[in-house]
Amino acid sequence: MKLSCAGIFSLGLLFSLSGQEQPVSIVPRPKALEKAEVLPKANIRVDSTLVLIPVTVTDPMNRFVTGLEKENFRLYEDKKEQDITQFSSEDAPLSVGVIFDCSGSMGHKLEKSRLAVSQFFKTANPEDEFFLVQFSDTASLAQPFTRNLEEIQNRLTFTRSKGRTALLDAVYLGLHEMKRAKNPRKALLIISDGGDNNSRYTENEIKDLVKEADTQIYAIGIYEDAGGRGRTPEEANGPALLTEIAEQTGGRQYSVDNLNELPDVAAKIGVELRNQYVLGYSPGNLQHDGKYRHVLVKIVPPRGLPPLRPFWRLGYYAPVQ
Numbered sequence: 001m002k003l004s005c006a007g008i009f010s011l012g013l014l015f016s017l018s019g020q021e022q023p024v025s026i027v028p029r030p031k032a033l034e035k036a037e038v039l040p041k042a043n044i045r046v047d048s049t050l051v052l053i054p055v056t057v058t059d060p061m062n063r064f065v066t067g068l069e070k071e072n073f074r075l076y077e078d079k080k081e082q083d084i085t086q087f088s089s090e091d092a093p094l095s096v097g098v099i100f101d102c103s104g105s106m107g108h109k110l111e112k113s114r115l116a117v118s119q120f121f122k123t124a125n126p127e128d129e130f131f132l133v134q135f136s137d138t139a140s141l142a143q144p145f146t147r148n149l150e151e152i153q154n155r156l157t158f159t160r161s162k163g164r165t166a167l168l169d170a171v172y173l174g175l176h177e178m179k180r181a182k183n184p185r186k187a188l189l190i191i192s193d194g195g196d197n198n199s200r201y202t203e204n205e206i207k208d209l210v211k212e213a214d215t216q217i218y219a220i221g222i223y224e225d226a227g228g229r230g231r232t233p234e235e236a237n238g239p240a241l242l243t244e245i246a247e248q249t250g251g252r253q254y255s256v257d258n259l260n261e262l263p264d265v266a267a268k269i270g271v272e273l274r275n276q277y278v279l280g281y282s283p284g285n286l287q288h289d290g291k292y293r294h295v296l297v298k299i300v301p302p303r304g305l306p307p308l309r310p311f312w313r314l315g316y317y318a319p320v321q
């Protein structure tokens with residue numbers, strides 16, 4: 001799989017991966033993290049009146065579609081259409097957390113996983129900032145926010161595979177650290193072979209936190225062949241769990257069967273983050289009731305284009321005051 005400039009429609013179709021888009025995968029379950037702090041209620045807003053929704057658009061061949069205009073989007077909150085007051089398709093600075101699995105099962109997968117992070121960093125801009133969370137028996141912040149990517153890569157160089165898998169705790173810690181982000185656009189990149197068996201936080205708790213945090217989540221699942229060894233219930237449920245978590249945030253999950261594909265998939269995620277639209281609107285519902293509001297994005301493709309598929313954050317919590 002190689003990144004390439006795809007054929008360009010009249011609007012511009014950029015940065016595709018040869019090969020088909022793959023499903024997605026990873027896993028979690030319960031115990032560990034030393035400090036359990038509570039994340040604040042949601043923040044998909046720049047302020048209390050503006051909601052920002054990042055949107056990725058793809059064509060039937062899973063190529064990213066660029067060049068659309070505001071009039072090509074329809075946006076709804078709780079089934080009521082909203083007026084899109086702000087629209088951007090520029091590559092804005094990102095705050096990104098890398099959630100890196102170094103549990104015992106990662107052994108021979110570590111080298112390609114490190115290379116995947118390196119390829120992902122090649123899509124970075126100078127104003128981006130990154131942090132690194134590593135996890136095995138517990139989750140730990142290996143490198144706080146930095147713009148020096150060598151600091152993270154140096155940390156990964158000395159990573160060793162051992163212990164169990166506290167994936168859910170690592171996601172929690174990543175969302176907690178993201179509160180320190182300087183950029184309005186935020187994302188987590190999870191690289192893991194799944195099989196959480198040592199987290200303190202539960203699946204439902206993490207799903208709730210994901211709804212409350214304005215952070216897109218992308219996951220790369222490196223899975224053993226189902227018939228290759230005995231799979232635990234956690235491993236079997238992993239793909240569905242991280243698919244749900246990622247899609248809730250407007251991100252996606254990719255499964256990798258061939259380790260050699262890892263770097264290209266990571267690079268594709270980086271390119272996707274660089275080719276998003278951001279829709280801004282002031283909700284018609286002015287009640288500060290703290291309730292979850294569902295968001296729907298529809299595409300009105302220009303004439304001559306095939307049906308296009310949007311990926312977006314599915315909702316946010318209203319302010320309480």
